Amino acid sequence: MELCSEEAMKYVWEGAIPLQIHLHESDVTTLPPPPPALVLGPRIGYLPLLVPIIKPYFSGALPPGEDTVWFDYKGLPLKWYVPLGVLFDLLCAEPERPWNLTVHFRGYPGEVLTPCEGEETVKWSYINSLKEAAYVINGNSKSIMNMPQADQFDLWQSLIKGDMDGYHRISSRLKLGPVGEDCILNRASSMQSRQATDEPEIVGSNRPSRLPVRLYVRNVDQDLEYLEDVQTLDNWDSVSYINRAIEFHKEGGNYMTLKHAMRNILREIFSEEASTNANELDGTEEADSAYRDLETTSMKNDLVEESTFGRQGPNKGTLVRIQGIEPDLDIPFAWVVNNLKNPDYFLHVCVYVGTSSKAKAK
Amino acid sequence: MNRVYIYIVPWFIPQPFLDPCPDRLLHVLSASSDENLFFPIVVIDWRHRFVDGGGFSSRRISFLLPRNLLPQGPLRLLPFVRLVLAINPGCLEELMLSNQPWLFEGLLGFRSMYQWDGTLSPSEFDISVADLCERWREVGTSLPQWVWLPDRALGALSCNVAAGYLAIENIYHQNASEEGSFEESISRDEEPFDEATLVPSNKNDMHIYDYHILYSFTFRVPVLYFRGYQSDGCPLKLVDIEKDLPAYSLKLLRESKWAFITQEDHPYLHRPWYTLHPCGTGDWMKFLLCSDAPNKIPPLHGYLSAWLSVIGQVVGLRIPIGLFKSV
Numbered sequence: 001m002e003l004c005s006e007e008a009m010k011y012v013w014e015g016a017i018p019l020q021i022h023l024h025e026s027d028v029t030t031l032p033p034p035p036p037a038l039v040l041g042p043r044i045g046y047l048p049l050l051v052p053i054i055k056p057y058f059s060g061a062l063p064p065g066e067d068t069v070w071f072d073y074k075g076l077p078l079k080w081y082v083p084l085g086v087l088f089d090l091l092c093a094e095p096e097r098p099w100n101l102t103v104h105f106r107g108y109p110g111e112v113l114t115p116c117e118g119e120e121t122v123k124w125s126y127i128n129s130l131k132e133a134a135y136v137i138n139g140n141s142k143s144i145m146n147m148p149q150a151d152q153f154d155l156w157q158s159l160i161k162g163d164m165d166g167y168h169r170i171s172s173r174l175k176l177g178p179v180g181e182d183c184i185l186n187r188a189s190s191m192q193s194r195q196a197t198d199e200p201e202i203v204g205s206n207r208p209s210r211l212p213v214r215l216y217v218r219n220v221d222q223d224l225e226y227l228e229d230v231q232t233l234d235n236w237d238s239v240s241y242i243n244r245a246i247e248f249h250k251e252g253g254n255y256m257t258l259k260h261a262m263r264n265i266l267r268e269i270f271s272e273e274a275s276t277n278a279n280e281l282d283g284t285e286e287a288d289s290a291y292r293d294l295e296t297t298s299m300k301n302d303l304v305e306e307s308t309f310g311r312q313g314p315n316k317g318t319l320v321r322i323q324g325i326e327p328d329l330d331i332p333f334a335w336v337v338n339n340l341k342n343p344d345y346f347l348h349v350c351v352y353v354g355t356s357s358k359a360k361a362k
Numbered sequence: 363m364n365r366v367y368i369y370i371v372p373w374f375i376p377q378p379f380l381d382p383c384p385d386r387l388l389h390v391l392s393a394s395s396d397e398n399l400f401f402p403i404v405v406i407d408w409r410h411r412f413v414d415g416g417g418f419s420s421r422r423i424s425f426l427l428p429r430n431l432l433p434q435g436p437l438r439l440l441p442f443v444r445l446v447l448a449i450n451p452g453c454l455e456e457l458m459l460s461n462q463p464w465l466f467e468g469l470l471g472f473r474s475m476y477q478w479d480g481t482l483s484p485s486e487f488d489i490s491v492a493d494l495c496e497r498w499r500e501v502g503t504s505l506p507q508w509v510w511l512p513d514r515a516l517g518a519l520s521c522n523v524a525a526g527y528l529a530i531e532n533i534y535h536q537n538a539s540e541e542g543s544f545e546e547s548i549s550r551d552e553e554p555f556d557e558a559t560l561v562p563s564n565k566n567d568m569h570i571y572d573y574h575i576l577y578s579f580t581f582r583v584p585v586l587y588f589r590g591y592q593s594d595g596c597p598l599k600l601v602d603i604e605k606d607l608p609a610y611s612l613k614l615l616r617e618s619k620w621a622f623i624t625q626e627d628h629p630y631l632h633r634p635w636y637t638l639h640p641c642g643t644g645d646w647m648k649f650l651l652c653s654d655a656p657n658k659i660p661p662l663h664g665y666l667s668a669w670l671s672v673i674g675q676v677v678g679l680r681i682p683i684g685l686f687k688s689v
Contacts (some may be wrong), residue, residue: 111597114634
């Protein structure tokens with residue numbers, strides 16, 4: 001089964017959000033105020049990278065002085081290090097097109113947003129995420145730390161230009177995947193000589209793959225059938241940001257699905273749908289395997305029927321949104337990771353937790 | 363094969379039933395009630411405890427038993443034993459639904475000795491948190507106690523192993539200009555600290571700090587988040603904080619590629635806090651704990667205390683002598 005789809009990845013790289021950006025009234029010094037800027041923002045990009053495109057629309061109206069640019073959506077300051085597509089998926093339960101944002105050039109809310117001085121800051125944040133992803137996948141960040149400066153530069157340029165092929169040319173040398181059917185990472189053959197390590201590598205094939213995932217969970221306490229009624233987010237405290245590494249491998253002939261991966265982290269929410277999974281248990285697994293090295297066990301792949309403890313109730317519903325789509329939860333997790341991940345090698349997943357008037361089909 | 367008898371107790375059994383013990387995760391019942399048992403009985407809260415990552419399979423529950431709970435004999439030479447209980451699926455379900463303690467007889471499996479990479483699993487972090495709090499209490503200090511604050515937002519929705527943070531707040535730190543000599547070295551031979559409470563000569567010069575210890579699921583190590591204020595509540599900028607740091611620490615932060623302070627969103631409070639990046643932690647923790655015995659996995663309950671005794675010095679948090687006893 002094909003786990004890497006160039007077509008799917010292309011959709012991801014070409015995905016964009018139509019934005020209508022308004023200058024905040026406190027920054028307007030001209031009459032009439034300037035009209036909003038209409039900009040297409042790449043899903044895999046970041047808001048501060050759009051400033052050079054936006055600023056010309058408003059430069060005539062800005063007050064004198066230094067710019068400290070930030071954006072808000074209905075009053076909520078937007079975290080600049082979160083990819084634009086993720087912000088849209090998370091904050092617009094019902095997609096709003098165009099997406100109306102407000103840009104500010106003054107009055108940076110330093111108590112709510114970490115500082116951002118433009119492209120360099122975003123690049124630094126991206127490289128750090130890449131290092132973290134590499135650490136999760138390989139157990140160390142060496143492949144990123146040892147990347148030549150020229151490669152780092154080219155990688156970043158490919159990202160901001162949306163050049164997927166250019167990006168993959170360089171990233172394939174980073175030994176970060178893709179994930180194969182056997183759930184072991186297929187490390188691309190390295191054209192460089194194997195880097196010397198100071199210590200022998202930890203037993204490779206026995207360790208299950210770890211995959212980096214960032215979850216953004218909104219508890220909306222509302223029927224998810226009516227997304228347009230979901231209240232605007234007014235506070236980041238209502239979003240749980242979960243930065244995790246999902247351990248994963250096959251369990252007795254079954255692939256790990258997206259649902260299993262979600263359950264790994266949000267055990268109680270996704271357990272309800274497990275009622276049909278009891279018969280997935282592979283009864284033929286031998287008992288004496290219990291005494292082998294346990295680092296490879298299926299501890300993470302929780303196929304067992306959860307108990308009634310902590311169950312949220314029969315009406316709990318969830319909505320999982322990745323790259324703007326709501327994937328079938330039974331899709332193999334390997335496929336989701338390979339094709340829907342961001343250029344920082346993290347899979348960013350938005351989860352809405354609410355109620356459901358309809359019984360869940362799966 | 364040695365046998366260990368284990369009581370598995372559902373998580374909601376209230377504390378009084380489980381005999382008082384400062385370690386909130388592990389309780390030992392005396393075996394005096396049953397003369398046939400020569401081995402310790404271990405009562406373990408099976409729900410998400412001691413199992414790496416908080417999950418457990420349909421047929422195995424895995425526990426990490428520290429040395430002092432193992433029976434006398436060759437097992438005691440190992441710093442940790444990973445105990446595996448093989449349970450058939452039907453049995454497991456019954457177990458999970460019961461509200462009575464279960465007696466389970468298990469055979470011991472051994473964790474193979476691979477090279478430790480200096481990292482900590484979520485359950486090991488939880489154990490270490492309890493251990494740190496206990497040591498901090500025992501060692502006696504004018505500093506406040508650590509408080510564990512669980513992640514309320516997700517709460518029952520997720521696996522709650524290592525979800526939350528350990529906090530110590532309102533720590534007074536006198537301005538660098540007023541401080542006396544601060545000549546501690548970073549060696550493990552503890553120099554005597556001045557334990558006397560600093561009496562602020564001028565309250566306006568005091569800076570106040572909050573420190574939080576979190577677990578990084580991606581790097582599998584603890585991470586320190588901190589922030590400082592002036593006495594009027596005004597937050598300190600990094601340049602001000604740097605002035606509060608000991609001189610050797612500033613040097614370390616400038617020269618070391620693994621230690622640097624950045625500003626990141628606090629994962630639970632969603633606001634910018636300063637943090638020491640965790641990327642090199644595994645390496646130097648391994649050096650710290652394993653240099654005498656490179657091929658053994660050290661007892662990990664003391665991990666956090668050891669870690670804090672180093673990190674504390676980097677950020678100028680006064681660590682009491684004796685926190686990092688040799689484990």
